[in-house]
Amino acid sequence: MQKHLEINPMAVIESIDVHKTYNPETIPVRAVDGISVSFDAGEFTAIVGPSGCGKTTFLNLIGGLEKPTQGKVLIDEKDISKLSIREMTDYRLHNIGFVFQAYNLIPVMSAYENVAFIMQLLKFTKKDIAERVEYLLRTMSVWDKRDERPNTLSGGQQQRVAVARALASKPKFILADEPTANLDSKSTGTLLDLMHHINETENTTIIFSTHDDRVMERARRLIQLDDGKIVKDEHKGA
């Protein structure tokens, strides 16, 4: 693979020769080994590869949850690896939506409150919160479950609430770490339809890490990783 060492002015997210090594002093583990890649606005991308190939670590790096050992992660041409913890937290809040494999909803809050929570952190008005949360929960087909707590929802319903939460702040992009791993095929299909819809209507960049063939089929771009390196970067229909 040819490394993208030049900054791509069209890119929303760009990683330039990014490395992440765990335990560098003792037994070094190279989770990400010099990845250079850029993502344009509105992309629907799947990062695929075997377990331990560095998918989650790469998502964490571009999501600002970890700092690279070497290289740069640019978001809107800004190097987020140089931000302080506080600035990074604020950056995530305003720009990134996360969807996790295990849903990770707040168990003591209802579906409605889970989605509204992020908007409250961003100090949206009550009216804006009410309108946006209703729109998202209706779009995700869980409006009728709005008052229920996560433990009373099915896995598919929980994941749809989690996607609604990720979209609540109108982020520039969503990072979804194996979001369909715990879902049956019907729920996976519904979730992918909804995420496609959001991707098209809100032009939100969505990046998945996945093993799931159904996700790979629906993605417009596939990036395959192995041993922390990109081994294939395919734009479907390109």
Next chain:
Amino acid sequence: MIGRLAWRNVWRNRLRSLVVVLAIASGLFGTLFVAAISRGMIIRIVQSTIDNDISDLQIHSDKYVISEELIDVFPQSQLQAAIDKNAVLIDAYSFRVKVEAMATSANGSHQVTLLGIDKDAESRVTGIHDLVVEGTYFDTKTKLKEICVGRKLVEELEVRLGSKIVLSFADVEGDIMYESFKITGIYKSSNSEFDKINTYVLSDDLIPILKTGESNYHEAAFRISESALDQVYSSLHEELPGYEVMRWFEINKTLRAMSSMMDLFTFVMVLIVLIALIFGVINTMLMVVMERRKELGMLRALGMNNFSIGRMIVLETVLLGIIGSIVGNVLTYISVSWFGDRGIKYASAAEGLEQMGMGDTLYPELGAYTYIAITLLVLVTALIASIFPVRRVFRQNIAETLRN
């Protein structure tokens, strides 16, 4: 939002939260109830001493305070103008003559303090008339000189109501006088030592024997409300040069020291219990944040900053503390009110308690400020206890917590 989230988090594991709340509540209740009993004992000693003996304020001549010589009397008229000036603030007052005497019966003798009083004035100042358990308070028509003595002295001298006792004492000229008095009243206070020492006769009977002169006294005792005490003290102090004006805690310095010591004792006890509780709360909250590390990592990943996360954990800890202190305070309040009205009979130690002036019944008592102070202390404790779990959360790597 943070407050609501913290409140719900507290009740996520009801049993664990209830255990912490009960630990705080029972710790506080135990400590405060013991403190209330001790405080009640001290207050009873102080109150009975003021009510039956020293009153709120006393005036003596300067010289009498130093030497307690019989001759150092003052004429009532010299004080009257100053008293009248403060009449609105003074509830009652009484003039007394005072002499150390030896009381003797056919069966024994005992040293006593003989107080010559005006029956009506003294009734308004001390509560001895209410403590008379046999006979009357100078209300018989006997031609003999009457004396009112304590139950304990009666037992010591092996006499009874109606018996005659001889009192011997020196007059102003130093001559030893012997005078026979008829016991017409026997009183019993909560302090058996007081009962053994203090005996009362009418000043009209005693003054001629002492030869101190008509309307000349050694002591003026006053009842003044707590709110007016300092004002009256200042006024009398200014108006009466050459006189020693003293408030109750200046007359009996031990009383105030006992009160202060009890407050300190309560504070130290509560502090020890709270320090013990801190470790319990820290342990619980560490467990809480360890159990929720993935959720807390998720919140941080989504953009909840450390300040908000910290605030939430601190609030959870403080809420546990507040609930615990409310339960503890309510339990204490109910118990103290119940036993404060009815008392706790302590028959096995009755004699010892009476010697100390506490009577045979303990009446727990706790000031409102104690409840407030304790609640504030618990809040501070909870704040300190929350530091450790908050630090633990901040040290966790977000990506690692999500991976786990």
